[in-house]
Amino acid sequence: MKSGKLMLRWASGIMIVLGAGHLSLLAVMAREDVARWVDRGMWAAVPLELSDRGAVQTPASLQNEVTFWAGPGSFAVALILLGCLTWHLAGRGVAVPAAIGWGLAAWCALGGVLLVPSPFFAGTIAGALIVLAARKGRRSEADRRAGRPAAGARETT
Template identity: 30%
Template sequence: MTSEVQSRRTTTRAWWRSVSAWGGVLAVCGGLFHTIVAGLMRSTAWSQIFAEGFFGTLTLDPPPERLALAEAFWFSVGSFGVPLLLLGALVIWVTRRGEVVPSWVGLGVAAWAVLIGLLGSFSTGTLILTTIGVLLAVGGRTARR
């Protein structure tokens, strides 16, 4: 079984040829960027969270005077940046093994991005998320041929 898995793995350079791999790289970069930049933009609130004690500082229904702390959490580590980072890492791992990322994963990400854009606005983030979804969907479709 080990030799079978090793024979399916791609070389270090070959996995970059997959459209899905580019979607995964974009997802990792987007997830990292969103999580880090959002945290840095609210560094004052994070300082207060750490000063008060990290555990139990935030609630789902914060009073108005604690809204800035909840916002800092939900726009950084509590946002979809972390799952996007993990999804991208999984896609990279799968493509490096020579496996195919199912196109429905990309279609789901693209549909989610369009929903976000329709409910909020089509910003740079939603356009990047849509691009990630399209890359994953196209990569899944073209890898089967």
């Protein structure tokens, strides 16, 4: 397995574990709120009450909103999807753009600073791996175009 592909697989694994772990932790910590969604029916389980100008927000309704934004409304689902896409692209030998890695690393570093302690910092590792894989892919492409053997390839005589 090429090292760029391996780096992308590790990055995708980190993203999938972070996203799934976040959702799993929420399911355990807020199981009563999620159970109420199921009891009420999933349709409009988290109402957006902007139209009720005089409505007083109760602690229960606030907790319901927090549970939504910490779970299915959070970036955990998007992180899992990005991890799956990265895994798929790695399998096809397609490099993920370095900008994705830089963005992921910056987002996770900021999240880690704002929410200490948290596993957010593990996402910076995934971002760095994507950046390194993109650079390695760019170097390999330049070598291929120049007719040089790829790094680590054996020359035959």
